Amino acid sequence: MSEHLDLENWTCPVPLRDYPSIVLGHGGGGRLSGDLIRHLFVPAFTGGADGxxxxxxxxxxxxxxxxxxxxxxxxxxxxxxxxFPGGNIGDLAVNGTVNDLAMCGATPLYLTVGFVLEEGLPLAELGLIVDTMAAAARMAGVQIVTGDTKVVDAGHGDGLYVTTAGVGLVPDGVRVGPDQVRPGDVVLVSGPIGLHGIAVMSVREGLEFGADIVSDTAPLGGLVAALLGAGIRVHALRDPTRGGLAATLHEIAGSSQVGVEIAESALPVPPEVRAACGFLGLDPMYVANEGKLVAFVAPEDAARALDILRANPLGAGAVAIGTAVADHPEVVVARTPIGGTRVVDLPLAEQLPRIC
Amino acid sequence: MKYLDEFADPVVARRLLNDIAATVTRPWALMEVCGGQTHTIIRNGIDQLLPDGVEMIHGPGCPVCVTPLETIDRALAIAARPEVIFCSFGDMLRVPGSSDDLFRVKSRGGDVRVVYSPLDAVRIAQANPGKQVVFFGIGFETTAPANAMTVLLADRLGLANFSLLVSHVLVPPAITAIMDSPTRRVQGFLAAGHVCTVMGMSEYQPLVERYQVPIVVTGFEPLDVLEGIRRVLVQLEQGRAELDNAYPRAVSREGNPEARKVVADVFTVTDRNWRGIGAIPNSGWRLADRWAGYDAEQRFDVTGIVTAESEHCRSGEVLQGLIKPVQCEAFGVECTPRNPLGAPMVSSEGACAAYYQFRRLQAAAS
Incomplete structure (x- = not known):
């Protein structure tokens, strides 16, 4: 093999070189999204300061x-x-922010909500969405305390966009973060993956497969509180939304400078998700979830953590899928069912259905 | 799950791998023609599990990879027109043309849509009579019947606003080109199962006889691929060269006559450029003359767009198994999955992209 490879250049492409303007992929949760955050937002808003x-x-x-x-x-x-089957944009918006707070180890408390409404949106539909949000907030134990409404001309919005923001309280002694993982930590996932992404895809225009797949949108604060309350040494938490499990493992591997090894045969992929992914040429590891968490926990606590997750209906399907390792920092490797290995790469943007 | 789990069974896989190991007495170079099979090999790590000396050369069977730069540039020109709704299979959107891709065209306001079936594009044409709807009809023989059906359906519906940008390629001429290459290394082929589902197997018998090379029609699940590899190796070790079918659940000797009839009606054989490889005579399909009115290249007058491949890209040699991706000077430097110069770096199962990921792991672990 050639000796002239410049390995240093491999993982740090010239920032934002590829696209001079925004493309959809910048919102896909992959490398393009990461570029925007690392090379544009963070330097601008932090002034380059660390910490x-x-x-x-x-x-x-x-x-x-x-x-x-x-x-x-x-x-x-x-x-x-x-x-979509299993929810709508309203409960998604509440649960999304609730879960982001919970993944910091926090108890979610208060949310704000901003609506961008397009002229012509039926009030009955807005009413339905708002009622769903209220119910989701009650279920998650949070209060929606302030908000904002804007209306745009017909044709300048997609009916309705929602922004939520939230605040939660981090209990004393809790220290959970993507940079806290150590080699040896066990990787847990709280249940079957890929449901939300496939549920939304199944009702999107142009794609009609009759699978009965329902979004998993749900608030995860209870699961997190149960783990932390029992004294489980949880080092990192993440809900694998856009970019799926693959992007989540990548981000944590990068922040903590560890490698991650997972056993593909341990991944909880429901048969209907596997079938839909097989049909479309997608990889379930990259499909979005909205009611699952990934936890990196100390190895001694892993069995107990699984018991705690499984005792909660939202974690009934929890399994251990792999470990953090000292080898190959920043690289996620999957052991395939037949005994081979593959690198689980972070995609550039959202997965695209394959032609063959 | 039926047709998935039973063809990925780890116990059977191990048995097949043991059989393969017991069969092999010396090095062999095999080529899987189809990108779908390359995907299975990379995704399951099959190449790492084969005995030392058994080399899988990833063939030119990824339609996304081999669609010529020129055709991509023509697609981009058409998609950028304000009156056009441009419909495509999803993974064509990121394939770079000379200076652009379909995503960028979309970001500048082009109406570019991913469809899951070519017939969806006809429905879009029906629903948008004020627009010109173009479908990017690429692929091997596998996608050809559905692509051909768009023209028949549009004709039946009397849709004057539908057209097809065709860049179909064919497997047998590619095998011929590889075997005629003076530097050829391939000693046995896994033929593409779903191509044969449509076309049947008869085209391959002459190739087996002419080149004395085993060809085994092979499926796409892990056990399918292992069984295909095993059968090719058994033939090679016994000094035989025969046409064999390791994918009988989807492939019959005569293929699908109805589908072949549709294809024969709509398309006609033509010379075709393959990205990274070059021109191969009679290696593709274009619209037959009587359907020329549905040809997007003519309708939008883009036949004048002619572009050349990057001089730095050596993907042709990679696709023929003459060099490893890392032996290309551009590999990992000018050419990365983010910024691919050539076909095999484009899709995740392309040979160069697969090597890139593997070397990343090695670099991180060292």
Whole structure:
């Protein structure tokens, strides 16, 4: 093999070189999204300073105020169609921010909501979405405390966009973050993967397969509280939304400078997700979830953590899928069912259905 | 799950691998022609599990990879037109043309849509009579019947606003080109199962006889691929060269006559450029003359767009198994999965992209 390879250049392409303007992939949760964050937003907003809350690059940021440790997060929802099997844009928006706060180890408390409404949106539909949001907030134990409404001309929005932001309280002694993982940590996932992404795809225009797949959108604060309350040494938490499990494992491997090894045969992929992915040429590891968490826990606590997760209906399908390792930092490797290995790469953007 | 789990069974896989190991007495170079099989090999790590000396050369059977730069540039020109709705299979959107891809065209306001079936494009044409709807009809023989059906359906519906940008390629001429190459290394082929589902197997018998090379029609699940490899190796070790079918659940000797009839009606054989490889005579299909009115290249007058491949890219040699991707000077430097110069770096199962990932692991572990 050639000796002239410049390995240093492999993982750090020239920032934002490829696209001079925004393409859809910048919102896909892959490398393009990461580029925007690392090369544009973070340097601009931190002034290049290390150790700022933004530079933590977690699902939310940990900040201190008045002696309290707070978690803050925000998320914007543009899902199409607005209603899908198992939920709608409303509960997705509440659960999304609730879960981002929970993944900081925080108890989610208060949310704000911003609506961008397009002229012509039926009020009955908005009413339905708002009712769903209220129910989701009740279920998650959070209050929606303030908000904002804007209306745009017909044709200038997709009916409805929702932004939520939230604040949660981090209990004393809790230290959870994407950079806290150590070699040896066991990787747990709280249940079957790929349901949300496939459920939304199944009702999207142009794709009609009759599978009965329902989004897993759900608030995860209870699961996190149960783990932390039992004294499980949880080092990192993440809900594998856009980019799926693969992107989540990548981000944690990068932040903690560890490698991750997973056993593909241990992945909880429901048969209908596997079938849909096989049909479309997608990999379930890259498909979005909205009610699952990935936890990196100390190896001694892994069995107990699984018991705790499984005792909760939202974690009934929890399994261990792999470990963090000292070898190959930043690289996620899957052991395939037949005994081979493959690198689980972070995609450039969203997966595209393959032609063959 | 039926047709998935039973063809990925690890116990059977191990048995097949043991059989393969017991069969092999010396090095052999095999080529899987189809990109779908390359995907299975890379995704399951099959290449790492084969005995030392058994080399899988990843063939030119990824339609996304081999669609010529020129055709991509023509697609981009058409998609950028304000009156056009440009429909494509998903993974064509990121394939770079000379200076652009379909995603960028979309970001500048082009109406580019991913469809899951070519017939969806006809429905879009029906629903948008004020627009010109173009479908990017690429692929091997596998996708040809459905692509051909778009023209028949549009004709039946009397849709004047539908057209097809055709860049079909064919497997047998590619095998011929590889075997005629003076530097050829391939000693046995896994033929593409789904191509044969449509076309049947008869085209391959002359190739087996002419080149004395084993060809085994092979499926796409891990056990299918292992069984195909095993059968080729058994033939090679016994000094035989025969046409064999290791994918009988999907392939019959005569293929699908109805599908072949549709294809024969709509398309006609033509010379075709293969990205990274060059021109191969009679290696593709274009619209037959009587359907020329549905030809997007003529309708939008883009036949004047002619572009050349990067001089730095040696993907042709990679696709023929003459060099490893890392032996290309551009590999990992000018050419990365983010910024591919050539076909095999484009899709995740392309040979160069697969090597890139593997070397990343080695680099990180060292």
């Amino acid at each position: 700022t809350p933004l530079a933590q690059l977690g699902d939310g940021a940990l900040v201190e105020a008045g002696g309290a440790r707070l978690a803050m997060s925000t998320d914007t929802f543009v899902v199409r169609p607005r209603f």
